Amino acid sequence: MSLEFTARLDDRGFDVSLTVSEGETVAVLGPNGAGKSTLLNVLAGLVRPDAGRAVLGGTVLFDVGARSRTRARTTTRSRSTTDSRSEKYDGDSAGRAVAVQAGAAGRPESPSFSTWGAPPSRSRWLPPHERGVSLLAQEALLFPHLSVLDNVAFGPRSRHGGAPAGRAGRTARLSKPAADDLAARWLDEVDAADLADRKPAQLSGGQAQRIAVARALASDPRLLLLDEPMAALDIAVAPALRRMLRRVLEERTAIIVTHDILDAFMLADRVVVMDGGRIVDIGSTRAVLERPSNQFTAGLAALNVLIGVADASRVDARRAGPESGGAGSRTPEWGTIVIEGGRRIVAATDAPLVPGARAAVAVRPALVSVATSPHSTTGTSTGTSTSTSTSTSTSTSKRNGAGISPGTATGLGTGTNVVPGTVLDLEPRGDVVRVRTEHIAADLAPNRVAELDLAPGTPVWCAFEPSAAVAYPL
Numbered sequence: 001m002s003l004e005f006t007a008r009l010d011d012r013g014f015d016v017s018l019t020v021s022e023g024e025t026v027a028v029l030g031p032n033g034a035g036k037s038t039l040l041n042v043l044a045g046l047v048r049p050d051a052g053r054a055v056l057g058g059t060v061l062f063d064v065g066a067r068s069r070t071r072a073r074t075t076t077r078s079r080s081t082t083d084s085r086s087e088k089y090d091g092d093s094a095g096r097a098v099a100v101q102a103g104a105a106g107r108p109e110s111p112s113f114s115t116w117g118a119p120p121s122r123s124r125w126l127p128p129h130e131r132g133v134s135l136l137a138q139e140a141l142l143f144p145h146l147s148v149l150d151n152v153a154f155g156p157r158s159r160h161g162g163a164p165a166g167r168a169g170r171t172a173r174l175s176k177p178a179a180d181d182l183a184a185r186w187l188d189e190v191d192a193a194d195l196a197d198r199k200p201a202q203l204s205g206g207q208a209q210r211i212a213v214a215r216a217l218a219s220d221p222r223l224l225l226l227d228e229p230m231a232a233l234d235i236a237v238a239p240a241l242r243r244m245l246r247r248v249l250e251e252r253t254a255i256i257v258t259h260d261i262l263d264a265f266m267l268a269d270r271v272v273v274m275d276g277g278r279i280v281d282i283g284s285t286r287a288v289l290e291r292p293s294n295q296f297t298a299g300l301a302a303l304n305v306l307i308g309v310a311d312a313s314r315v316d317a318r319r320a321g322p323e324s325g326g327a328g329s330r331t332p333e334w335g336t337i338v339i340e341g342g343r344r345i346v347a348a349t350d351a352p353l354v355p356g357a358r359a360a361v362a363v364r365p366a367l368v369s370v371a372t373s374p375h376s377t378t379g380t381s382t383g384t385s386t387s388t389s390t391s392t393s394t395s396t397s398k399r400n401g402a403g404i405s406p407g408t409a410t411g412l413g414t415g416t417n418v419v420p421g422t423v424l425d426l427e428p429r430g431d432v433v434r435v436r437t438e439h440i441a442a443d444l445a446p447n448r449v450a451e452l453d454l455a456p457g458t459p460v461w462c463a464f465e466p467s468a469a470v471a472y473p474l
């Protein structure tokens with residue numbers, strides 16, 4: 001079932017519109033307090049907005065409050081960028097119709113109070129149990145006194161007669177044997193058939209969450225909402241549940257709130273990034289997370305993003321670096337942006353940059369090197385092209401197509417992008433240390449951090465090859 005949703009809650013600063021196509025899974029990311037749970041709770045009927053309307057497969061879930069409002073609001077992404085990204089990446093989802101839209105934040109063509117037809121004669125509010133919407137919370141919340149089988153059979157046995165019209169028979173209440181049969185099928189689907197006779201107290205967290213998924217799906221919801229379903233689970237259990245969810249979410253209309261971008265990549269067709277009650281970024285999962293439009297999304301995706309203005313000057317491919325371009329053996333196109341302070345940054349690009357228009361360059365911290373001097377520090381070449389800037393970086397480029405390797409480049413060739421700054425903090429992350437500066441972060445090996453004697457306040461020159469980064473329009 002497709003979903004059209006718009007809602008405003010004034011006391012929470014929540015103002016969101018989005019559309020989800022039939023069979024589409026949308027991941028909602030955002031910091032604490034962004035409004036992710038509010039979105040799910042309004043859809044589930046647990047929280048009533050001041051104004052809004054939601055239509056699920058032709059059924060009005062709610063239609064309340066004022067039907068007109070000011071629509072011009074600003075977000076971190078320009079309207080044209082959001083539009084072009086949506087259009088551009090519609091093909092990414094392999095034929096699955098994709099139409100999430102950021103209406104609250106200035107997309108004039110998005111559904112809005114003023115474009116969804118005439119005001120209703122009275123407000124409408126379907127109670128939660130009549131919506132055909134299942135909400136799966138972080139905790140499994142199973143009925144403790146019922147067996148696993150009875151927990152899953154509970155929904156089909158007690159379907160409400162007044163549920164919205166939809167698929168034939170979906171509102172019918174099932175007899176006990178039929179409901180048990182259905183429950184057994186769903187337990188099988190989530191690999192939990194052997195747990196049917198247990199009580200919830202006899203289940204592990206991961207097992208209980210499997211049962212909760214089976215229970216949610218046994219009700220044949222027209223919209224499945226998942227609120228961080230992996231959050232309460234042991235890290236060792238999450239991958240199995242994620243794989244199971246991937247299977248059961250196939251072709252199902254669903255919204256999943258998560259803090260984990262792996263969920264977004266594995267489970268979702270599109271990503272919505274929320275902040276402060278608004279949608280601040282939206283698009284196909286790859287588009288949003290690999291080419292972020294703002295620092296927040298870049299942080300989620302663990303990428304550096306430098307935002308600036310596209311430069312008109314052409315880039316000499318020889319200056320830009322080896323032909324790897326991060327994209328196989330094709331000779332890459334190069335784009336230049338000018339960032340704060342007038343510094344020019346060159347990167348591979350597959351989308352033409354419009355001179356004078358906003359543009360960004362993204363680069364992984366693992367592909368950024370750090371030096372404590374703008375000049376060569378350990379006797380390597382400071383030649384005139386990136387590909388010869390250091391012997392280490394040249395051989396690394398050939399190996400992984402990524403230019404300089406973490407923490408190995410010590411000289412900064414003239415083709416290398418250089419961003420000076422000051423170390424803000426050093427954060428150990430597994431086998432690397434993330435070195436943060438004002439503009440960019442680098443992941444270095446601990447011995448390299450020690451070698452450079454880095455500490456908060458150390459002036460540094462962060463560098464990356466044009467072929468290790470990607471430039472794109474915003």
Ligand SMILES: Nc1ncnc2c1ncn2[C@@H]1O[C@H](COP(=O)(O)OP(=O)(O)OP(=O)(O)O)[C@@H](O)[C@H]1O
Nearest residue numbers: 011012013030031032033034035036037038039277
């Ligand atoms: N019951 C409530 N009454 C009033 N305000 C609330 C209520 N619940 C949440 N809020 C506020 O609404 C805003 C959005 O909160 P919400 O819980 O939707 O965020 P979230 O993105 O789900 O955060 P988290 O990741 O921490 O769960 C916050 O400012 C929060 O303080």
